[in-house]
């Protein structure tokens with residue numbers, strides 16, 4: 001059974017840009033190697049993440065992420081079983097301000113959430129719109 005978790009969190013105050021890039025890159029690498037799909041964005045001091053994959057692996061990964069001291073205020077938006085096969089790899093991006101934000105990527109972000117059912121997709125899309133500096 002596949003499972004998806006979506007949450008938002010606040011980055012630790014002293015987190016440097018280099019460390020954020022490190023989180024994004026190492027997550028992307030590990031997730032791609034372990035058939036975990038989704039999206040990790042950093043914007044305005046906050047993280048937005050979708051992780052989707054084999055249920056036990058996702059629950060274990062989220063426990064790990066939850067206890068990571070590099071962020072706090074971890075607010076889970078939902079955790080759901082997913083009935084579609086994962087269709088794409090993992091994406092991560094750094095959108096610290098408008099200069100870093102590429103509007104052409106927005107469609108790509110939306111593609112990443114297509115594993116979710118329609119109503120969930122709509123909800124995540126709304127959160128995503130509010131999250132990105134557009």
Ligand SMILES: Cc1cc2nc3c(=O)[nH]c(=O)nc-3n(C[C@H](O)[C@H](O)[C@H](O)COP(=O)(O)O)c2cc1C
Pocket residue numbers: 009023026027028030031040047049051061064065066068070071
């Ligand atoms: C906001 C945020 C998102 C993260 N997302 C992932 C992720 O998707 N995949 C991953 O392997 N690690 C992610 N990590 C890192 C994990 O918290 C943890 O450091 C990693 O799983 C390695 O754990 P270990 O040192 O116990 O092996 C994330 C960390 C933060 C702060």
